[in-house]
Amino acid sequence: MTIDELGAYAKDQRVRRFLDAIGSAEGTDTHGYNTAFGGGKLESLADHPRLLHDFTQTDGTPNKTSAAGRYQFLGSTWDDIAGKLGLKDFGPESQDIAAVELLRRNGALPAILADDFDTAIQKSGSTWASLPSSPYAQPKRSPGFMAQALDKAASAILPSAQAAPAPAKAPTPWKDVIAKPEFQALTPEQQAKAQQQYFDQVVAPRVPAGKIDAARAQFMGQYGAPAAAAASSSTAEPGALDNLKEGFQQGFGDIFAGEGQNAIHQTLSMVKAIAPESEMAKRLERRAAEADQEAIKREQDYQTATPGSVAAGVGRIAGGAVLPGAAGSRLITAGGQLARSGASALTNNATVQGMAALFGRAAGSSALGAGLAGAQPITEAGDYDALKSKQLATGGAVGAVIPFAGAAVGAGARYAGNVARSLLQPFTEAGQGKIAQSVMREFASDPAVAATNLGRSSSVLPGSAPTTAEAAGDVGLAQLQRALQSSDPTRFGTALAEQQMANNAARVAALQGIAGDDAARAAAVAARSAAVEPLYAAVRGRTLDVDGALEQLLKRPAMQSAVARAQRLSAERGEELFAGQPGAATQQISGNGLHTLKQALDDMLNDRTLGIGANEQAALRATRGQFMNWLESRIPEYGQARSLFADLSKPINAMDVGQRLLDKYTAGTADLAGNPRLMADAFNKALRNERALVRQSTGFGGVDSLADVMNPQQLQTIQSIVQDLSRQAATQNVARAAGSNTMQNIATDRILQALLPGKLGQVAGDKGGRTVLGQVGRLAYSGANERIRERLAEALLDPAVGRAAFQGNGGGVAAQAATQAGIKALFPDLFPAITTGGLGLPAAR
Known part of the structure; x- marks a missing residue:
């Protein structure tokens, strides 16, 4: 999207309303575009100040920020946007354009244009830390605050709009339209027509001229294309043959799409080397950005059309190999023959000659792999040149590995089947679930104990749902939970935070059930006085x-x-x-x-x-x-009065203890749901000294324990809260977690572990996200990795799902060991050195 197009969107009333609300959330209403971090004022808007300010996160971690301006841009964010758009200053217009660009990047812009501000806020949480959906440990605004900010912004914008005899009623957001029973009762064809009509009558009139088609694509992509809905009523879902065809077409088209994208970037590089500030260079930069977005969208459309299809994956591989197939085979064969000839001139040892031929084929295959990879389009956002270099390197590395894997395949059919399954497994829903379960078993510190704990009832407090790591009581699973939270803060991190807030709400509700309220306590005191006063009156008269x-x-x-x-x-x-x-x-x-x-x-x-x-x-x-x-x-009445007073004081004393626990052992700030946050350490410490707790709560010296003031059900509730708090705290306090890169390359790791034998396979798999060889999976398996993370997130959030990872896993390890043992026996000259020393030389005899 060009700077002019972004500027046009920045003047749209809906976009202005949302930008004003962001400014209010970021606390910049006083100084507006001149706001420095912390509320100070910038004296100049010639450029972003790029000054670092110290602050402390809500979790107590010290941090630094360079945020500035009405929308609190970080220096690095501003440099990226300003450089790509050619913004010359830090003035109001430039800040507005840059903010719209951020809304375009995070996917919120289509929702704003459809008056769906709730979705826009949800999508923008990872961009602005002050929004309710933000995953960052920084102060957040409540949903109520955002609603008020949007209303305030609307009232400020509408008077400046063109005068009309009477204000028109705001259109109903599309997300609310599709939720209505009347809409859901329509046939798919009628729903498709209604969606098209809504876009033409409501969305299109508000879109700048020349951007209707792009806006239509964004709107349909956000809420579902009507054509697909209409087709679904008359045709069945595509079968394996259709997916195979779709994959073949995608693979065949990848070569042309990649070469076209590469040609634009290569031309841009040459022009920038000669005249970097020329108008031609700027036009090429815009065209290159458009080509990159087209490649990303093309990939997204393909993944949407063939979700998890094995047939599509096979077809794509075949389609990509059509053009270079024969030439590639000759290149690999020629490399092997040349190397064997050279070895024959030096030695008559057949083993050495075979090894030389194998490495020769690896060299040819490496060249072919680099060429094939280089022809593929770049389908992820980032620096094109860096991504293309990595693509070439990984293609060459995997090309070099294939002949070795091929030798093993030729020698052992079971090994080949293992490789094939691992290659296809990430593309199937069942396979993704199995990979996620495998990851959980490998991370578990003690799978047997985890399985036993997960077999028990996981919830100890009504309304509080533990994670799988908490229910299992397993350190390794706790590390996995933290790793996934680090790698996917927006989705898994948000889901985990919401679950923890719900759990905290359940604990607070349980305590409030004991503490009651002021009216309940006053009623209990009045009832006690009414019961004992006649007895004490009789005593006073004696x-x-x-x-x-x-x-x-x-x-x-x-x-x-x-x-x-x-x-x-x-x-x-x-x-x-x-x-x-x-x-x-x-x-x-x-x-x-x-x-x-x-x-x-x-x-x-x-x-x-x-x-x-x-x-x-x-x-x-x-x-x-x-x-x-x-x-x-x-005076027997005196003993009766004291006994009755003590009995009727027990529920009152229990209320006082419950209220003290709420008042004294919660954090100073509430969670996003408005509930006080119970502090595990302080709460547990208070309960370790019951005598002090009950005496401080009640003011009576004659009570020594919770049992003196609470009934058995209340005691069980307190114990359940302690247990629930303790296991969440234990999970959160795990010192080390697997790096987030592990989570981003799960499918690739599993493939490498299956592809390579012995310890080499283990090392490649363990380091798959950090080595050149391990990076290859990012091209073909990025979508699969995403879905595997989703399966893993489901299993980690729900013990009932996570329990399946530890059931019925008896033969997997033994089968893998048997496969590797068979390969070692068949290839003693090749594999002993690799599996035992990694030196690449035959083992000594």
């Missing part, structure tokens, strides 16, 4: 003589101190502790005074400032016990 037993107790030092405290407390309340006069023949004490004396004893036991030692405290408890026995024997 007056007792101080008999000999009580008199003996009152002589004890602790009781004398308690009496002094009780008298001060009674005086503060305007009451008398004793009913009779001191020194009278018989003293009396009211039931209320006895209760005050009991409170004074409790205060002494709980007052740490008194410095009472353990022995003295034990004696004080014994004295209090004797006093309580005397009191309840004289």
Whole structure:
């Protein structure tokens, strides 16, 4: 898309509305296009400032950023866009054009033009960290904030639009149209016609002149082409023969598409070497960018038309080999004959001559592989020259390997079958699932224990769904989960974050079920008071003589101190502790005074400032016990009131403990769903000291454990929360994870492990994403790798799916070992050295 076309889109009211909302999300409303990172102001917009600023991520990790401008462009992002579009400054128009280019790249632009802002926000999360869909550990806006920002932007834009007698009603977004029951009741042909009519009447009038066809392709690609929908009602899905034909045509066309793309880039390189700033160079740059996009779209259309088809894959290989087939065979044969002749002049050893011929064929095959690979189009975004160089290198490397693999194939049919299966397996849905399961088994630290754990019920808390790694309790699977999260933060990372938010919501809901709310607690307190007040009223109305037993107790030092405290407390309340006069023949004490004396004893036991030692405290408890026995024997209603008060206090105390756990052991910020985030370490630490937790929560000194304040069901809930939190924390705290490149090259790794024997195959497979040989799978298997990652993500997120990886896997390892042993026996001169030392020389005898 040219700079003029991007500029036209930047003036579209829907695009302006979305750009304004992004500015609000990024916090740049104050200084707009002049905003520096952190809210400062840029004095000049002549160019991007490229200044690094320190900041701390929400996960506590220190980081740096060069973000600047209304849309907070990173310096590297700006340099890339400005260089390709020829933007001369950092002014408002340039920033708007660059932002539209980012929306085009992330696929959000078609959704914006269709008024589908929810989809646009979802697709833009990996571009702007402030959006709700962002996978980055940075502060994010809520969906509600974005809705308000879009409404505010609309109200600011609409008054500036062309005046009309009455505002027209905004068209219903297409995504809402297709969700309506009336639309779903239509036949496929009617749906196709409706979609076409919607584009012509709603989308097309808002598209710049000359871009209708491109916009139509984007709209249909985003929401499904009507032609395909119409055809689906009258024709069956393409069969193997159709897919074989489609693959053959794609493979045959790859050669011409690749050569055409390469010719444009080669011409561009020559012109730029002579006149880099010329108008011709600029035109060629635009044409090269268009050719690259055409190649990418051509590949995407093919993958969409033949998803996972083995027949299409076979047809594509055959189609790509039509033109160079005979010449390629002669080239490989000539290389082998030339090398054998040279070896024959030096030695009569047949083994050496055979080895020389094999390496000669490898040299010819390498040249052929480089040529075939070089003729293929580049179908991924990036630096064309770098990708083409890598393509040539990988083609040559794989070409060199093929004769060695061919020798093994000729000697062992089972080995050939293994290679063929591995080549085709990534293109089938079943094969992709098997590869994903194989990866899980290889990563598992202890597959047997993982299988046992996964065989049990995985959920320990209603509403909380653990990942497979959490349910298995396996370190290796935890590393795999983190690796996939690193390599695919947008899809798997987002899905994992959503699952973790749902789990956190389940834990918070479980705690809130214990804590209740203010109204529930007030009702429980009122019910307790209503139940015990009549009993305490009866106690307060009683007056007792101080008999000999009580008199003996009152002589004890602790009781004398308690009496002094009780008298001060009674005086503060305007009451008398004793009913009779001191020194009278018989003293009396009211039931209320006895209760005050009991409170004074409790205060002494709980007052740490008194410095009472353990022995003295034990004696004080014994004295209090004797006093309580005397009191309840004289006034039975008092014992009944205390017992009833304790029973009715239990649910209240449980609420207080639940509320303290919510208040004190959650993070300072809520998750995107608005729930407080429980902190595993702090939560578990609090529960290791139950006595302190319940006393701090309730304010009572007579409780020592959760069992004193909670019922069995509440205790089980707390234990389930602890277990659920602990296994998620253990998975997240795994120190090392497999590199994200491993996740990006799964299919290639599996093919290399099957193609090469012994340790060489293992090394090639393990390092498939880093060596030249391993890079070859990116050309033919990029789509398969994508689908394998999807299968792997499903298995890692759902233990019920992941469990299948550890069931019925008894013969795989033994079969592979037997195959390799057979090849070693058939080729003792070739394979012992490779499999044991990797030196490329026959083993010593």
